[in-house]
Amino acid sequence: MNSEAGEGARPRRTIDVVNASLKRRYAKERRFRRLGATAVALGLAFVVLLFADIILKGYTAFQQTYIQIPVSFPAEAIDPEGTRDPEVIGDANYMAFIREGLRGLFPEVTQRRDKRQLKGLISVGAAQLVRERVLADPSLIGSTQALWILADDDIDMLVKGHIDRHAPEGARRVSDQVIGWVDRLEAQGRVAKRFNTIFFTHGTSREPELAGIAGALMGSFYTLLLTLILSFPIGVGAAIYLEEFAPKNRWTDLIEVNINNLAAVPSIVFGLLGLAVFIGFFGVPRSTPLVAALVLTLMTLPTVIISSRAALKSVPPSIREAALGVGASPLQTQLHHVLPLAMPGMLTGTILGMAQALGETAPLLMIGMIAFIVDIPGGFTDSATVLPVQIFLWADSPERGFVERTSAAIIVLLAFLFVMNLAAVLLRRRFERRW
Known part of the structure; x- marks a missing residue:
């Protein structure tokens, strides 16, 4: 009786166990793919909804009665x-x-x-x-x-x-x-x-029909220009030194850790630093592109340094060895051979850092850029505001006319950010060399 039962119960073959396991794993993989596709579609839907809401509220501001x-x-x-x-x-x-x-x-x-x-x-x-x-x-x-x-x-x-x-x-x-x-x-x-030319040629105003973004645009221009002048050479120089010349010891390790940590510091902390050091200690005028650029430079430097070091690492060691082999000094090797090859990645990181600085509001509120500035600034030391802060001020206004101008200013800001990110992508594709 037992022998007959034993003969009837055939042992499962290894291939059957593997096939059953494969079916379960394939089913899990399909569920994971559907979940990922759903998450991506949901994210895109929210982005489209956000952009549609901004455009529908703001496009009418480009016309005036x-x-x-x-x-x-x-x-x-x-x-x-x-x-x-x-x-x-x-x-x-x-x-x-x-x-x-x-x-x-x-x-x-x-x-x-x-x-x-x-x-x-x-x-x-x-x-x-x-x-x-x-x-x-x-x-x-x-x-x-x-x-x-x-x-x-x-x-x-x-x-x-x-x-x-x-x-x-x-x-x-x-x-x-x-x-x-x-x-x-x-x-x-x-x-x-x-067409609402006033929106692009006038400064801000308490009357919605007279309010424009010219003052904020010029303030953003002067701020970003000075930020680029300060952050790019300092960031690239620090990256070259840390990556190519600095000895590997506890001090350089400490500097590298601090640079990485600074990239994650909340932006408002840089505003507090600028308020205490640049304005309180050095006496830099408040509400000017100069103090704004100093604060944004501190905030942007970690991004520029990290991206520049990554670009230097991407250059093959054979380039350095070949330059040194024909008699070039270490500095000549870096300036004449390594730096030109790493420059596309450096420029990409710098442009992304500038795009981040363009959209910052919190640190600039701490240094007085929230002031109501009607006149269009003519230099780095004139009182000014920037586009994100102008959007913040208009969003707090009760008049219905400022609602569409707030959305229109957001459209202009997003257009600038899109152009800057597109420039970064094009620079990388145009000058990047694959090894």
């Missing part, structure tokens, strides 16, 4: 003596000329309250823009011109559809009467959306 108004420039009020003196021309009350032309389009508006609402159709900065135009072209004096006048930010939001016309009157910033006036002007072809 203007109202065509017949504006008269009486010579007796602007330049009574006909001297064409810029100081005399600039002292004229151009807002009065604009309001007079606007009231001419609505002669039925006679009540003081209605007149106040009517003049609210145009921006408070419209007079300055018209003044600049007359100063640039004095021949306008004595004539009547149909000028496109910058509209107020509430009118701009209404025309762009960001204000719900069907909401109760008390729940929106424009009244039914103002909506009627705007519709009347649109029917006459006197309302148009034009």
Whole structure:
């Protein structure tokens, strides 16, 4: 009986055990691949959602609403003596000329309250823009011109559809009467959306329709330029010394560990360091590209040094041996042979470090770059802000007009970051040599 049972129960062969194990492992591998693909798709979906939200909120900021108004420039009020003196021309009350032309389009508006609402159709900065135009072209004096006048930010939001016309009157910033006036002007072809040059040519302002990123762009330009001038030679020089000349002992090991640790230090710590050392001890002016560049240089140096050392390591030892074999000194070997071959990797790391510095906000807040700066800086020691800080300031503003300008500034910042990262990739592909 037992022998029959033993004969019926055949022992499992090794190949059967292996096949069963392979099926389980293949099933686990398929599940892992599906999980990885799902994670990648989910990440891309969130990125696309983020970019779509920013673009949908910000693309309208690249257009601005203007109202065509017949504006008269009486010579007796602007330049009574006909001297064409810029100081005399600039002292004229151009807002009065604009309001007079606007009231001419609505002669039925006679009540003081209605007149106040009517003049609210145009921006408070419209007079300055018209003044600049007359100063640039004095021949306008004595004539009547149909000028496109910058509209107020509430009118701009209404025309762009960001204000719900069907909401109760008390729940929106424009009244039914103002909506009627705007519709009347649109029917006459006197309302148009034009490219928002102010956004790229003016500094910041408390009025959304007058706010621009020119000051922040110039502040970022001066800051990054000085950061590059300081960080690239220092970082490359430190990398060459540590990799090629420094003796291997406990001190160089300590320096290498500290460089690697500095790359992981929170950026706000560098801001505190800049506040205490550069501003508090050395007396560098606050809110200037100079102190910002010093802080960002400290933050960027670890990235530049680490990438430069990696680029030097990628150069084959045979290059060094061949140069030394024909009589070159160690310094000549590094400068004439190794450094040119490692330069693409160094430039790539430097550009990535600059891209990181361009997007930094926290360390710059600590050194006063958060100040409200209207004027466009003209040098490294002028008060300035940078684009990320400008975005931070606008994001805290309650006006709806600043919402689209915040998103538009983010689009510009992302465009710069994309260009810098693309340049790093192209440099590596163009100059990299494979061994």
